[in-house]
Amino acid sequence: MSQVLILGAGFVSGPLVSYLSRKNYSLTVASHLIHEAEAVADKYTDVTPILLDVADRDALMAQVKRHDLVVSFVPFAYHEYVAEACLEAAKHLVTASYETEQMRTFHDEALAKNICIVNEIGLDPGIDHLSAMQVFDDIIEAGSELDSFVSWCGGIPAPSANNNPLGYKFSWSPKSVLLALLNDAKYINNGKSQVIPEEQLLLNTEQVQFSESLTLEGYPNRDSTNYVERYDIGHAKKVLRGTLRYQGFAEILQSCKELQMLDQQKTVAKQWAGKSWTDYITSKSPGSLDNFLEQKPSLVTQALNWLGITNHSAIIGSTETMLDAFCELLISKLTYAEDEADMVVMQHQFTSTTASGETEFRTSSLILEGDPQGFSAMAKTVGTPAAIMVDMILTGQVSQKGVILPLSKEIYVPMLAELAKEGIHLTESISINA
Template identity: 40%
Template sequence: MVQKVLLLGSGFVAKPTVDILAARPDTEVTVACRTLAKAEELAGDAATTKAISLDVTDEKALAAALAGYDLVISLIPYIYHATVAAAAIKQKVNILTTSYVSPAIKALDEDAKKAGVILFNEIGLDPGIDHLYAVKAIDEVHKAGGKIVSFLSFCGGLPAPEASDNPLGYKFSWSSRGVLLALRNNALFWENGKIVEIQGKDLMKSAKPYFIYPGYSFLAYGNRDSTVYKDLYKIPEAQTVMRGTLRYQGFTDFVLVLVDLGFLSDAPVEYMTKPIAWKDAFAQLIGSPSSSEADLLATIDSKATFKDEEDKSRILKGFKWLGLFSDTPITPKGNPLDTLCSTLEELMQYEPGERDFVMLQHKFGIEWADGTTETRTSTLCDYGDPNGYSSMAKTVGTPCAVAASLILDGFYKQTGVVAPLTPEICDPIRITLQEKYGISMIEKTL
């Protein structure tokens, strides 16, 4: 019997998912995107794939598109997942996303159970592969009578070092807007038995050097609410629990100045609705008396904080590289955040032949029953293939495809909202990723 998969989205990470599922015997994959040409490009010319145009905000069109499918994979922006899931539940279609379980998704748990479908989430890289190895190590330690007294997990999707050749040391392997919006989130975590909260405006200031390998110079900062992982990972004994983001040295200082100057605001402004010169838009954003370079520099000086003169010089050169002092017209998006995103996306794409890079590491502080202690790490260090998949696509799209295959094969009997947070759910995905696709975290005791 032919099984049918509807994949929504045509973004950076979808290609491995399509390729792996299309290679399954008796599986057909339909790629749906608002723009048919994008869907056709992702679907390729395999006999088992096809493409359609679909706007998920069109309720009737979405319901009609879902009819007859066994699984829908939602790789569109997370704000649409609940809409897709609700429609799929009505059609008794299983659902898979790589995104965090949101309150809107959680609210669909009972409906999914009544419909007898699984609503599987958090199976990409982070969240995803991180869960697989956190659950593995924690389960092993608990079964051996030990305690997890601290848990640190940091992940970064970055350009390979030789491709980190711009003022931010960063290039986009996923939504630029998503990258910048994440920099405004508050961070909440456990540290030495106390909950620490970092306000979004102070997130970049909280970044600290983080050592993984001597060959890399990373900074790390908290990512959203880590406190929930005491419960989710079943480690109530842990005194420190923190999940966060890795960036190269220099990134956070640069972003901090962007924050100081108002670039991360998505509040509408009239002057960014027309293609005026960047220097004129910049002058209005920061309240400069004119768009002359001298006035712009003086106003920046009055509003921004720099670590030192060397750092200031580097960041101002970066602003010139971005064209903020130039006559180059903005791509008007109506607010500072999205207008900046347009420029960043134009200047900070991967060039042909360049590689991206993923670093993910867990660090477990372990205390054994006899009082001895141990530090254990699980580390994924992966580079993209310029002639194949990017590392981000591989490490998000492959776990997604493996989980989708297990759902199609009827392996998971659970219904309702599910995330990979138990050995029963994690182990088959983790083992398949390692044995079939060579994707694994290397475990060491320090």
């Protein structure tokens, strides 16, 4: 029986353990908080919870050596540290996080050790790679040429839980979501690289329709140009990847940015600790606050009122930055109730020219709601692909070795089929204009 070490006992570990336990693996769930590891392990046989600090090199090495494969669901800053331990012990490694430049430097050693180090096998990145590569290959095999690729993904409340003005809720710290709004976006348009400055990011939204009853908005991610080489689509005239939210989210957060609620200066936060958000945004609004809000859609005023920002009820906490204080406010207001479900949404949009000169439009869409009594949609779509990757490696289905991404047909064909069996399936639509 193969031994799998799972580092981290957060919400994405549950679906991974659930899947692998059905495959009769011996699993060890390690966490620096033993009660979290026990909570994941207690539902299953052949799952052992242990206390482990991954920063403790000796303790980490001892556990890595005892297992055949390691799954790292710890914070991404530790992945390279874990990878070094796996290289030393010649053990496979799977993560759902983005592949870093440092991780890529491990390729030759991983090849020499005959092991796989697989990154980016969750939802986004992960399922997005699998589903996009399948269509890219279909287009090539049909003798067509890709003209445009636009990919959207997001985690949002299910419609039944979409009950606040922002149309959003958090199941973990919102800081990464807010920090992403402070970066420029880079993408390919008309065959050339274009940059959207961060101050204009949320002003560049597109409507993304899934059905007559579900139309969302999307805004660009940080750097879509990286995927041109990765996907081998250098001939595409447009390449853009973005984030999906309910309509209105971008307008509200743009106003929050303009009111400097995402400020990261430590001196500013110290000055305003214990005072009201109303006093703060009044001091930051260009002109009077009333004039500022009059120039915005009513949904902005509604959202700020609901958050308690305009009526002196919301107080700024003692944090390092105003962004951190805003995170605290959002956590207090935008959390899921026990009976509420999240939802994962993804849509790829492909435009290609067929061999006969026709224009083909294709979309691949995923909508998956979570189970309030089971796993969230986000946990399932991150943990399940990683689990399938573990099984594929340990059963000899992956011939590639070294530091790899899930881009090959050898990986995406069986994995998409297995994901469909687990209820994670993209639906496709195709239309052709002569």
